[in-house]
Amino acid sequence: MTSSPERPLLFLDVDGPLIPFGSSAGQKEVAAASSTTVDQGNPLLARLDPGIGARLIALGCQLVWATTWMEEASEVIAPRIGLPRLPVLEWPDADAGGTPRGLHWKTRPMVEWAAGRPFIWVDDEISAMDRLWVDASHPGPSLLHQVEPTKGLSGADFCALAGWLDAQGHPTSRAACTQGMTERRRPYGGP
Numbered sequence: 001m002t003s004s005p006e007r008p009l010l011f012l013d014v015d016g017p018l019i020p021f022g023s024s025a026g027q028k029e030v031a032a033a034s035s036t037t038v039d040q041g042n043p044l045l046a047r048l049d050p051g052i053g054a055r056l057i058a059l060g061c062q063l064v065w066a067t068t069w070m071e072e073a074s075e076v077i078a079p080r081i082g083l084p085r086l087p088v089l090e091w092p093d094a095d096a097g098g099t100p101r102g103l104h105w106k107t108r109p110m111v112e113w114a115a116g117r118p119f120i121w122v123d124d125e126i127s128a129m130d131r132l133w134v135d136a137s138h139p140g141p142s143l144l145h146q147v148e149p150t151k152g153l154s155g156a157d158f159c160a161l162a163g164w165l166d167a168q169g170h171p172t173s174r175a176a177c178t179q180g181m182t183e184r185r186r187p188y189g190g191p
């Protein structure tokens with residue numbers, strides 16, 4: 001890699017942050033659909049905000065998928081929101097110790113990927129255990145940003161991310177925070 005080594009990473013979840021849902025029943029439905037039905041007719045894809053990719057790019061981070069959609073995130077999600085194909089966080093290798101109890105499966109692989117680089121994790125499933133693990137095992141700056149899954153990534157979320165990046169010395173494009181969100185997505189079960 002010859003690009004700037006200190007450019008922060010941003011690990012991005014799909015279900016919740018990009019595809020909002022509004023109830024535990026809805027969460028199950030989303031999870032089932034994302035793992036079994038990724039064809040063109042998946043109705044959940046209508047919840048994607050086509051402008052959200054540009055805002056993510058405006059943050060100036062190196063984006064990485066961190067989602068059970070795996071490679072299908074680049075094939076199905078990315079083209080609908082204006083993102084290029086992105087690298088994908090791999091499921092942890094059981095031979096390397098698997099995932100300790102209470103820790104999200106993404107947490108250790110993210111810390112290993114970052115290898116000390118600053119990183120952001122955007123997800124709706126961040127626990128206290130994840131925060132403790134990252135604090136103890138990641139020597140660089142990190143932001144574990146919890147997204148409200150009924151709303152998905154909002155303007156306030158983007159401003160929080162941009163504010164953290166600015167504080168870390170990685171100023172973002174103003175489009176990351178000041179550009180109005182298109183609140184076109186309806187909550188799960190909405191009219």
Ligand SMILES: [Mg+2]
Nearest residue numbers: 013015016124
């Ligand atoms: Mg999620």
